[in-house]
Amino acid sequence: MKTTYRIFDLGLTGLDKGLAFQKEIFQRVKDDEFKAALIFCRHHPVITLGRSARKENILVDSAELEQRRISICRIERGGDVTYHGPGQLMVYPVFNLAYFKKDIHFFLRKLEGTAIKALEAFGIKGERIEGKTGVWAGPDKIASIGIAVKQWVSFHGLAINVKKDDLGNFTLIKPCGMDIMMTSMETILGKNVEIDAVKEVIVREDLIWPK
Amino acid sequence: MAKVILPELGETIEKATVSYWYFQEGAKVKEKDELVEVTTDKATFNVPAPCSGVLVEILLKEGDSANVGDALAVIEEE
Numbered sequence: 001m002k003t004t005y006r007i008f009d010l011g012l013t014g015l016d017k018g019l020a021f022q023k024e025i026f027q028r029v030k031d032d033e034f035k036a037a038l039i040f041c042r043h044h045p046v047i048t049l050g051r052s053a054r055k056e057n058i059l060v061d062s063a064e065l066e067q068r069r070i071s072i073c074r075i076e077r078g079g080d081v082t083y084h085g086p087g088q089l090m091v092y093p094v095f096n097l098a099y100f101k102k103d104i105h106f107f108l109r110k111l112e113g114t115a116i117k118a119l120e121a122f123g124i125k126g127e128r129i130e131g132k133t134g135v136w137a138g139p140d141k142i143a144s145i146g147i148a149v150k151q152w153v154s155f156h157g158l159a160i161n162v163k164k165d166d167l168g169n170f171t172l173i174k175p176c177g178m179d180i181m182m183t184s185m186e187t188i189l190g191k192n193v194e195i196d197a198v199k200e201v202i203v204r205e206d207l208i209w210p211k
Numbered sequence: 212m213a214k215v216i217l218p219e220l221g222e223t224i225e226k227a228t229v230s231y232w233y234f235q236e237g238a239k240v241k242e243k244d245e246l247v248e249v250t251t252d253k254a255t256f257n258v259p260a261p262c263s264g265v266l267v268e269i270l271l272k273e274g275d276s277a278n279v280g281d282a283l284a285v286i287e288e289e
Contacts, residue, residue, distance in 0.1 A: 051230045051250055076231075078253040103221030104254045133253040150245065150257040 004034045007203060010041035012086055015073050018043060022155045025094045029153050035099045038208060039092040040199050043084040045070040045166065047173060050079035050146050057081040057174040070169065077156040079133075079146035080177035083170050087163030087184065089195050093208060098152040108133055108145060111158045114208045115143035118160065121201045124188050134176070135160075140183035141175065162186065162195045213262050214282040215246060220256055226278045227251040229271045238266050240286065247283055264288040 010021060018041050025037045047058060047070055057080055058065075058072070065072065070083075084090065091114070097107060112128050115135040119126040119142065126135040126142060135143035143160045161167065161184035170182040185193045202208055220227060227249035234240055246260040260266075268285040271277050 050253075051248070051255055076248070076255060078250050078255045102219075103224075104251060104256060105221045105223055108252055108254060146253045148255045148257075151259065 005036040005038065006034050008037065008039045009199070010039065012042045012044070015043050015046045015048065015071075015075075015084065018090065018092070019075065022092055022094060026150075026153055026155050029094050029096050030151060032096075036093065036095040038203075039090075039094065041090045041092070042086045042088060042195065043090060045083070045085045045169060047072045047081060047083050048077075049074045049081050050077045052078070052177075053080045054177060057177050058172065059174060060172045065172070068169070068172075070172070075156070077146040077148045079144075080175075081173050082144055082146070082159070082175055083166075083173055084159060085166035085169055087161065087166045087195075089160045089162050089198050090157070091160070091202065091208065092157040093154055095154045096152065097149065097154060102152055104147075104149060107149075107154065108147065111145050111147070111208075112143075114202065115145075115158060115160055117205065117207045118198055118201050119143075119185065121205065122185060122189065122193065122198075124185060132178075137183055137188055140181045142183050142185070142188075144176070160185070160198060162193055162198055212267075213264070213286045213288055215258060215261060215284040215286060217249060217258065217277045217279050217281050217283055219279055220249075220251060224251055224279065226276055227256065229273050229275045229277055229283065230255060231273060232269060234266050236266055236269050240264065240266050249277065258283065260286060262286055262288050 116126040164186040230250040231248040
C-alpha cells in the first residue's frame with residue numbers, strides 16, 4: 001500500500017511541547033490531511049505516569065527530583081511509570097489505523113518490530129517477551145512502548161534507549177512497575193552511538209510504516 | 212436508551228480494563244464525545260458516545276474488566 005505520510009523532527013524538546021505538537025498532528029491526521037505521521041524527538045528529563053501508574057513506583061521524593069531537574073507528568077497513555085531523557089530517541093507514530101489495520105495489539109507488535117529491526121542494524125539482538133510489551137536485550141529492557149488511540153488515530157509511541165548517560169535516572173523509578181533493569185545501545189555496544197543514526201535507519205529502512 | 216458497547220479492538224483482544232470515565236452519571240453528552248477510555252496491554256483506547264443524550268448509568272467503573280461486546284454504560288437519547 002502506498003502510504004501518504006509525513007515525518008517531523010523536533011530535536012530536543014520538553015514533554016509538554018512534544019505533546020502539544022502530537023495533538024496538532026493528531027488533528028491533521030484526523031482531518032485526513034495525511035494518513036500517517038512520524039514525529040521524532042528527545043525530551044528533557046521527565047518522569048511520566050501512564051493511566052495505570054502507581055505513585056509508589058517513583059522511588060525518590062520530589063526534592064530529589066527537583067535537584068536533579070527531573071519533572072513529573074501524568075499523561076493519557078497505557079502503562080505505568082517511566083523516565084524519558086535526552087539519551088533516548090522518542091518515536092511518536094500518529095497513524096490513522098483505519099487505513100491500515102484496526103488492531104491495537106497488532107500495532108504494539110509492529111512498534112516492537114520497528115525497534116528490533118533498528119537495533120539489528122547496529123548489531124544488537126532485541127527480543128520480545130510475551131506478556132511484557134517492549135523490547136529486551138538479554139534480561140534488560142532497551143525500548144519501551146505506550147500508546148493511546150482515539151477514533152483509531154494513534155499517538156504516544158516508542159522510546160529507544162540509545163545513550164548510556166542518563167540510564168542512571170531509571171533507578172529513581174520502578175520502570176513499568178516492574179523490577180527490571182534498563183540498558184541502552186551504547187551500553188551493549190561499548191561505544192558511542194549517535195541518536196541521529198538510529199533515526200536515519202528507521203527512515204531509510206522504512207521500518208515503521210504499516211505494510 | 213442506547214448502550215455503549217466495548218467495540219472490537221483487534222483480532223486477539225477479548226477484553227480490556229475500564230481506565231477512565233470522561234463524564235459522570237447524569238452528565239449530558241454529545242455524539243462522538245470521548246466518553247470512556249479502556250486499556251489493553253500498553254495501549255489506551257477511547258470509546259466515543261454513540262449518540263447525544265444523558266449518561267444515565269455507568270455499568271462498569273474504572274478498574275473493572277470488560278469483554279468485547281459488553282455494555283459499559285447507558286445513554287438516554289435526546
